[in-house]
Every structure is written in structure tokens, then in C-alpha cells.
Amino acid sequence: MEEIISSINHACIVAENILDLPNLANKPATLSLSIDEIVKTLSDTKQRLMILSLHGHTSKPSFAHEIVHQPQIDATSMQEWASSSYTQTMDQLLQGERTLPETNMTGKEAMEVLPSRSRKRKVDIEKRTTLVPAPQFGNTEIPPEDGFTWRKYGQKEILGYKYPRCYYRCTHQKLYGCPAKKQVQRLDENSSIYEVTYRGNHTCHMSSTAPLSVPPQHLLALDMTQSTISPHLSQISASDSGWWLSSMSLSLQQGGGGLAPAAADDGGGPSISRYGADYPVVDMADAMFNSGSSSGNSMESLFPPTDQDK
DNA sequence: ATGATTTGACCTGA
DNA sequence: TCAGGTCAAATCAT
Numbered sequence: 001m002e003e004i005i006s007s008i009n010h011a012c013i014v015a016e017n018i019l020d021l022p023n024l025a026n027k028p029a030t031l032s033l034s035i036d037e038i039v040k041t042l043s044d045t046k047q048r049l050m051i052l053s054l055h056g057h058t059s060k061p062s063f064a065h066e067i068v069h070q071p072q073i074d075a076t077s078m079q080e081w082a083s084s085s086y087t088q089t090m091d092q093l094l095q096g097e098r099t100l101p102e103t104n105m106t107g108k109e110a111m112e113v114l115p116s117r118s119r120k121r122k123v124d125i126e127k128r129t130t131l132v133p134a135p136q137f138g139n140t141e142i143p144p145e146d147g148f149t150w151r152k153y154g155q156k157e158i159l160g161y162k163y164p165r166c167y168y169r170c171t172h173q174k175l176y177g178c179p180a181k182k183q184v185q186r187l188d189e190n191s192s193i194y195e196v197t198y199r200g201n202h203t204c205h206m207s208s209t210a211p212l213s214v215p216p217q218h219l220l221a222l223d224m225t226q227s228t229i230s231p232h233l234s235q236i237s238a239s240d241s242g243w244w245l246s247s248m249s250l251s252l253q254q255g256g257g258g259l260a261p262a263a264a265d266d267g268g269g270p271s272i273s274r275y276g277a278d279y280p281v282v283d284m285a286d287a288m289f290n291s292g293s294s295s296g297n298s299m300e301s302l303f304p305p306t307d308q309d310k
Numbered sequence: 311a312t313g314a315t316t317t318g319a320c321c322t323g324a
Numbered sequence: 325t326c327a328g329g330t331c332a333a334a335t336c337a338t
Contacts, residue, residue: 152315154330167329171314183329 128198134191148202150182162188170202178203 132146150168158165163186170178179200187193 151313153332155315155317156328156330159327165328169330 130196130198131187132194132196134186134194146182146196148180158185161185163191176203 149171151171151173152166152168154167155164156167166184168182168184170180172178173180180202181199183197183199185195185197187195
């Protein structure tokens with residue numbers, strides 16, 4: 001545990017060091033390295049906490065082998081999930097034209113073919129299932145965060161499951177006809193793990209008027225892992241960046257790594273809280289892009305926009 | 311007033 | 325027939 005605390009402290013120190021943005025603006029490589037270090041440190045720490053939590057909470061040692069979709073939860077798979085599965089899922093969600101595997105239809109085509117009122121069992125529609133740990137601190141009843149906003153439309157007791165399954169659809173379904181849905185099922189074997197099944201692709205972000213809550217996370221997550229400063233960062237105001245850095249620091253000092261506000265329900269609960277504990281990087285990105293500040297010093301002075309942005 | 315959540319009823323595929 | 329998924333009215337929260 002000491003190692004974990006030490007790692008968090010280290011990340012905080014690095015974060016504090018890069019708060020000196022005006023000076024570091026001239027050293028993008030240094031800034032990039034520092035950010036990489038923070039991300040890596042926190043990511044590693046998070047994995048350790050997950051492992052610690054799993055081993056500490058599980059009464060059944062064989063639990064890991066009982067999981068159907070992801071047979072093993074260990075540091076490697078968690079890392080893969082964090083850096084690959086999650087971003088991959090986001091990729092898929094962002095690609096409205098993505099071809100659905102069994103249907104040879106794009107997401108849009110599937111939407112058009114399947115009437116909205118249709119209750120045709122959508123076994124042939126793409127399903128992506130991930131196992132997501134519940135927040136380790138504070139209220140563990142909070143369903144896993146994924147950066148999207150969801151509206152709960154149903155809950156049902158499922159045969160063989162101790163906990164009810166909760167059904168969510170994209171908040172923007174009405175406005176933008178976004179077909180994305182997800183199911184959240186708390187596992188019997190380990191109530192600190194949620195099985196989250198996503199169905200359908202988000203189309204809400206494609207509308208020019210649609211809220212832009214996801215792509216920035218997605219972009220930043222990718223950019224962070226690629227050790228590059230995204231040109232999209234040029235859209236962030238300096239006040240935002242300062243805010244998220246200090247927020248991150250504050251959250252870490254509180255020991256929660258950026259906890260979602262308590263807004264729990266019976267296990268599925270509203271998923272409106274946007275800054276969950278599970279995705280430190282994307283949460284930071286989300287905070288950066290959604291903090292609402294549109295005025296102030298532009299980060300353009302730090303990262304001049306490229307032609308692509310114009 | 312508006313939007314989100316709850317929950318019993320209903321619909322559909324297996 | 326049954327279980328899973330969805331609807332929609334009632335209720336709650338802001």
C-alpha cells in the first residue's frame with residue numbers, strides 16, 4: 001500500500017511541476033513527457049488498487065475463472081481493457097458507419113432497418129461487454145462511468161442473478177435519435193464488479209448541435225497513449241487546463257483519484273455524474289472539455305492550431 | 311415546468 | 325410458456 005501512496009504522491013508532484021504552463025509552453029516535449037509520466041503512474045496505481053480490491057473483496061478465490069466474458073482480471077487484462085478495450089469501444093461508438101459484424105450493415109443502416117418500436121431481439125446487433133470495477137472509495141453503488149450520459153429506462157430481476165439488471169439508453173436518444181444503449185449487471189460473485197454491455201453506436205456526437213462530451217475524451221485518451229499533444233488541445237482554455245490539473249491534485253489528495261459525486265440508487269442508478277473514478281485519464285479530459293469555461297486565455301498560445309483545426 | 315427515475319405491465323423471441 | 329427487453333404512467337428532483 002505504501003508503494004501506491006508513494007506513486008500517487010509522485011504523480012501529484014509531477015502534476016504540480018507542470019502547473020507552470022506559461023514556461024513549459026516553450027517545451028512541449030517536456031510537457032508531454034510529464035503528462036505521460038502522470039498518466040502512466042496513475043494508471044499503474046489504479047491497476048494495483050484494482051488488484052488489491054479484487055483480492056481483498058472476493059470471497060471466492062476462483063472468481064476470476066468464473067467470469068464468462070473476460071476470464072481473467074489481472075494487471076495485464078485491466079491494462080489492456082483500459083488502454084485498448086475502452087478506447088476501442090469508444091472508437092466503435094464513434095464510428096457510426098462501422099459495419100456490424102453479423103449483419104453486414106452499418107450502425108445507421110441497422111437503425112433504419114429495425115423500426116424504433118421493433119422488439120425484435122437484437123442478438124444480431126453488435127454487443128460489447130466489459131467488466132468494470134465499481135468505485136473503490138466512497139459510494140460503491142455508483143454504476144461505472146464511461147463518459148457518456150445515460151438515462152435509465154428499466155430495471156429487471158434476471159434469473160440466476162442476485163442483483164437486478166439496469167437498462168440505460170443514451171440521454172440524447174430523443175434529441176438526436178441516438179440508438180446507444182447499455183445494460184449494467186452487478187455480478188453475484190463480486191459485487192464490486194459490474195458487467196456492462198453496450199449495444200448500438202452513439203450517433204448523437206455526429207450532430208453539429210449535439211453535445212461534444214465524448215470525442216474529446218476519446219481523442220485525448222488516444223493522444224495520451226501516443227505520447228503526443230493533440231491538436232485538439234488547442235481548443236482548451238488555459239483556465240480549463242489549470243482547473244483540471246488542480247482538480248486532479250485535489251482529488252488525489254482526497255484519496256479517491258477523482259471520485260464521482262454520490263448519486264447512487266439500487267445498483268444501476270443514474271449515470272449522470274460525469275467524473276467517475278474508473279478512468280482517470282478520460283475523466284481529466286472530460287473535465288477539461290466540459291468545465292464550461294469558454295473565455296479566458298486560450299491554449300492556442302501554448303499549442304497553436306494546426307491547419308487541420310482551421 | 312421540465313427532465314429523470316421507478317416500476318408494473320406488456321411484447322417478443324426462443 | 326418463460327425470460328429478457330421495453331414502454332409508459334406515476335413519482336421524484338431540480
